[in-house]
Structures are given as C-alpha cells and as structure tokens.
Amino acid sequence: MSAHSAPMPAEIAVPPAQRRTVLEVENLSLSFRNADGLLPIVTDVSFSIRQGEAVALVGESGCGKSITASAIMGIAPENAVIGGRIVLNGQEISALGPKERRRLCGRHMGFIFQEPMTALHPTLSIGRQMTDTLKHNLGLSQSAATQRAAELLDRVGIPRARDILKGYVHELSGGMRQRVMIALAISCGPSLVIADEPTTALDVTIQAQVLDLLEDMRRELDLAMLFITHDLEVVGDFCDRAVVMYAGDVVERGESADITRRPSHPYARGLIDAVPAHDDGRTRLTPILGTVPPVGQWPEGCRFAPRCGRADEKCRTRPHLETLSHTDVRCWHPLEAGA
Amino acid sequence: MLRYLFKRFLLILPTIFVPLILVFLLLRLSPGDPAGMMLGDQATPEQIAALRTQLGLDQPVWMQFVLWLKGILTLDLGNSIFFREPVMQIIPRYATVTILLTAVALVLAVVIGVTLGLVSAMNRNKPIDRGVVTTAVLGISLPEFWFALLLIFVFAVTLRWFPVAGYNPPDAGIIAFGATIFLPALALGVRQSALMTRMMRSSMLDVLNEPYITTARAQGLPETTVLGRYAMRTAAMPVVTVAGLSAGYMLGGAVAIEIIFALPGLGRMLVEAVGRRDYPLVEGGVLTISLVLAVLNLLIDLIYAILDPRIRYQ
Numbered sequence: 001m002s003a004h005s006a007p008m009p010a011e012i013a014v015p016p017a018q019r020r021t022v023l024e025v026e027n028l029s030l031s032f033r034n035a036d037g038l039l040p041i042v043t044d045v046s047f048s049i050r051q052g053e054a055v056a057l058v059g060e061s062g063c064g065k066s067i068t069a070s071a072i073m074g075i076a077p078e079n080a081v082i083g084g085r086i087v088l089n090g091q092e093i094s095a096l097g098p099k100e101r102r103r104l105c106g107r108h109m110g111f112i113f114q115e116p117m118t119a120l121h122p123t124l125s126i127g128r129q130m131t132d133t134l135k136h137n138l139g140l141s142q143s144a145a146t147q148r149a150a151e152l153l154d155r156v157g158i159p160r161a162r163d164i165l166k167g168y169v170h171e172l173s174g175g176m177r178q179r180v181m182i183a184l185a186i187s188c189g190p191s192l193v194i195a196d197e198p199t200t201a202l203d204v205t206i207q208a209q210v211l212d213l214l215e216d217m218r219r220e221l222d223l224a225m226l227f228i229t230h231d232l233e234v235v236g237d238f239c240d241r242a243v244v245m246y247a248g249d250v251v252e253r254g255e256s257a258d259i260t261r262r263p264s265h266p267y268a269r270g271l272i273d274a275v276p277a278h279d280d281g282r283t284r285l286t287p288i289l290g291t292v293p294p295v296g297q298w299p300e301g302c303r304f305a306p307r308c309g310r311a312d313e314k315c316r317t318r319p320h321l322e323t324l325s326h327t328d329v330r331c332w333h334p335l336e337a338g339a
Numbered sequence: 340m341l342r343y344l345f346k347r348f349l350l351i352l353p354t355i356f357v358p359l360i361l362v363f364l365l366l367r368l369s370p371g372d373p374a375g376m377m378l379g380d381q382a383t384p385e386q387i388a389a390l391r392t393q394l395g396l397d398q399p400v401w402m403q404f405v406l407w408l409k410g411i412l413t414l415d416l417g418n419s420i421f422f423r424e425p426v427m428q429i430i431p432r433y434a435t436v437t438i439l440l441t442a443v444a445l446v447l448a449v450v451i452g453v454t455l456g457l458v459s460a461m462n463r464n465k466p467i468d469r470g471v472v473t474t475a476v477l478g479i480s481l482p483e484f485w486f487a488l489l490l491i492f493v494f495a496v497t498l499r500w501f502p503v504a505g506y507n508p509p510d511a512g513i514i515a516f517g518a519t520i521f522l523p524a525l526a527l528g529v530r531q532s533a534l535m536t537r538m539m540r541s542s543m544l545d546v547l548n549e550p551y552i553t554t555a556r557a558q559g560l561p562e563t564t565v566l567g568r569y570a571m572r573t574a575a576m577p578v579v580t581v582a583g584l585s586a587g588y589m590l591g592g593a594v595a596i597e598i599i600f601a602l603p604g605l606g607r608m609l610v611e612a613v614g615r616r617d618y619p620l621v622e623g624g625v626l627t628i629s630l631v632l633a634v635l636n637l638l639i640d641l642i643y644a645i646l647d648p649r650i651r652y653q
Contacts, residue, residue, distance in 0.1 A: 075556050075557055102556065102559055102562070104559070105556065105559035106557070106558040106559030106560075107559055110557075111558075113550055113553070113554060115550065118549065119551055119553070119554045121554075121555070121569055122551070123646060123647045123648060123649070124568075124569070132560060132568070133559070133560065136559065136560055136561070136564070137559050168648050170649055184554075184558065188558075188559070
C-alpha cells in the first residue's frame, strides 16, 4: 500500500501541530452518463481534512453531499464520471483502478450510513458481518476476528458483546444498530471515517449519544471525519470546519464557528435562519423560499440566485469561490461579517 | 427452530388429507363400476355382486371411507383391483421413477436458472442480458411436451446421443440411468429454469440496490464475497420459493413427459389406474403425491429458516 500503514485503533495522541492532511479533495466533479450525454451532479468541490479533524459537508437534500462522499469512497454508481483529484494519506486515489480503490475501503476509510437498519445485512449475524471484514482486511483468523469484534462492540458501548455478535440487526434498537455500524466502520483502523447523516434516522435522545460516541472515537483514534449533515447545530457543536454545498457547488467553506455564527453566503445564512433557536426571541422561522433546482435544471450563473434576496444582474454570471476575511465564499454579494 | 418446524409440520397435515378426501369422494361419485369392468361383458349380475362384496363396494360410502382411513393408519392400503397386488408394493416402484425424474429436473432447473439469472443481472441491459431475458420468455411460453418432442428429435433421433424412450433404474449403473433420465428431466425442467432465471435476475437486481450491499463494498469486501455471500443470501429467498412451487408442479405434471418417454412413473400409473377404476391404487397414488409434496414444503420451510433468521422467531 502506501507509506502510511493502517494505524490500529489505539490511543495515539498526536499534537495538533504535527497533524498531517488525511484527505484532500481538489476540484471534484461528478456527472452521470445517460442516453443524452453527461448530466452534471457535482461541479466543483474542494476541501481537505487533517488527522483528528471533523469537517462537515452541509446542504439541503439534493445538493450533492452524499454522492460526493460516495465518490471519495469509490462506491459511486457505475455510470458516474468523476473528475478532479482525491488524495488520501498522500496517495492520489482518484487515479487508481476499481480493485485498488476497493482495497482502501475498510482499511483506510470507514463509512457510516444514515439508516443502520438497512445498511446492515438482515440475515447475516452481526458477528459474521464484522468478522468477514476483519478477516479480509486484516488477515485475522476466525477466532482472532471474533475476539476483536467483541472488543470493538465493547468499545462502542454495547453490553453483552459476545451475545450481540450472534444476533441479527432486527433484534437491536436503533441506537444499538448505529453503534454496531460505527464499530464496523472503525474495525480495521481507518484514518478517515465518512459519516452520512449518521443521526438523522435516530430518536432525538439517541442522537446525542451517537454524536458523543463519534466524538469519542474521533479523539481516541485521531480520526479524520467527514460529516455529512443538514443539521447546523451538529456542525457548530461537533465539527471543526464546514463546507456548505448548494446544487453541486461549494458555496462557502471555513471554520464551522464562523459559518454558523456569521456566514457570508446568503444560502448559509438562510440555512441558519431556518433552524429554530432558543435564545433570540424569534417567534417565526424564516424558511428559504423555493427548493433546490433539480439536477439538469441549474440556472446559468449563480445557482442560488433564483432563491436569493440579494440577486441582481451580476448573478447571471457564475461567481468563483473567493477568500473573504474569514471564509471562502462563492457569491457576488456576500453578507458583511456578522450581518 | 424446532418449535417453528413443529408448527410447520402441523400445518401440512391438511395438505395431505384434503386432497385424499376429495379424491375418495370423486371416485365414488363418478360413473363406472370397477367390479363390472374387471369381470368383463360376460359376467352375470351374481358374479358382479359377489366381487362387490369382496371389495367392500357394497358398503355405504362413509363406511368405505372409515375402513380406508383405518387402512392408512395401519399402513394397509388394500390390494390393487387390477394388479391384485398390495398397493403398498406397487406404489414405490412407480413413485421412485417420478421422484428421481423430478429431482433431476429440479437440479437442472436450479443450476440453469440461477446461473443465467446471475449472468443476466450482472450484465444488466447489455446484449447478453437481453438475450437471456428473451430466451427465458420463450422458455416459459413453450409447452413441455413440445420441448420433449424437440429434444427427442434432435438428441435421440438425429444425433443418437440418448435413447428415444425407456427407463433404466439407478441399479443399472449411473450412466445407463442418466442416459434415460436426462432428456425427460431437461424437458420437464426447462420451463421451470426459465421461471427461475427471471426470478433470480429480478431478485438479484433488487438486492444489489440495497444499502447493505453498499456497506459490504464500503467495508472493502471483494466483489465475489459481496455477490456470493451478501447478495445471494437474500436474493436466493424468492428463488427457493419458486423452486418449491416448481417441484410440486413437476411431481404432479410429469404425466405427459412420462408418457412421451415411456417412463414407468407415478403420473402414468395414475392415469391408467383412473381409467381402470382401480380405486385403491388411485388413492394410494394421490396419497403418495400429497406426502411427497408435504415433505417438500417442510424442506422449503427449513431452507427459509436457515437463510433468514427472522422467520425462526415468528
């Protein structure tokens, strides 16, 4: 593999100054090939994640967040045409063939899905699913893999781990299922974990527990984490940096504290105003009018312009991602900091 | 697991007895007197009456039924009116042929169906997939007897690879047995294999869209494991259902094939026994088919329970 060998999940504290970049995504684009030619889904996405850092990918449904994640994992649909560069631990993985890409999955990248009930196999035991992965990726024997699977379940806070290994996903509660999913994702010591809306399908009370667990795992294992979400509260509490996507573009990128407190892009502002807050005395929420334009019907120029209160003639030409005082913004009329 | 199987077992009892009662009544209600048929045109009414008494046909229908039920419980199905031999001795000779024929046909159907279905699903919308789907539609539309005649013409008459008809029991050697069973089994199994191809293809395509397949891939498992274990495990369920139905259909529907290939099977035996009003033999034959079907259903339930743990707890 690369110079980097998969770190076994062990508490290795690396001082922030020495943190290396785990994932670099440069000008990622993705289109679907269909009968009429190419249909662009994601046009220009760039960001990076360092060791021990959580980066949020934020946006409404249909903005291209999940497909970006699947392009990074190398599990995008077969008819997807992917452009740009993806660099994992110094290796340009976007240049690798499908087989080499598959080998990186599990060992170097773990994936946590939104809905653990359907993301775990319904008729294979939990132990079987975990040991299959451990045996294949780490070359463990059956007994060593079982031992390791039990330790992993123990670690993600599942009691009676040995019994649960013999069980099936339908026997577990929602929170337990997501804990199993997390255990599976970290089982082979990846340096990057991608979590696609990992709490959306869970009860509110369980969401906090799962977020805490993910936070613990990130700190303990020094994981780089890509967190796909539409929940800005999660972004503020949980992530170091955030990338806001709209209609296949990155529209704002920066420290998550800056983006959640004083966003510059009108879309990011709109997302924040649409979240109920407890302290600002508002009685009504401000929704963003309209919906994300469907793929293939993106307007020319700024894609957010039709829903934007600040749009004018200039927005008919496409803005570039430019660095403002605190964040990178793709907008002709960015909001003043703190506006 | 044992509890589940016991419950399943109780459920199959009606499967055995309902057809028996129907056949018993139907035979008694249909015209034609076995005593008269056996003795021929020259028989006197006295001779016929004597034979009716001997066969118990002068008893009321309900009494005949009670006696017959008693016979089943004591494993005594009486003597065949035509062969004058205990039914319990005649049935196994014929049933073995039909069960072997069905078993070979089922194996052929499953092997062909699963393979083609998988190839088709893996190459979705490519020429090979379209070819398989078209062939499957054709296979489903062709009647078995027509396919049987086609096979005989090509492989037995023209190429002379197989005998045209006849039967060698397995004791005669596996090659001799195989030569006589292969064409009938293929003729019987080809429609079922077409059904299974379609079922396998659509069920595989469904399963490949399931998130747990994406998970297996995202865990880095090689594609052979993803398809062979993670996808097949769930995709096989509908195919098992179809295989169960197919086996039942072939057991009962082998008549035409048995007649065309001159196989001494249960289907042919039943048709002849009905013609001769040989009540005990017909009843024994139907009982045998019901029993085999019931055992088959139990087997399918067992396979379900092994494949899908959720079923065991219901």
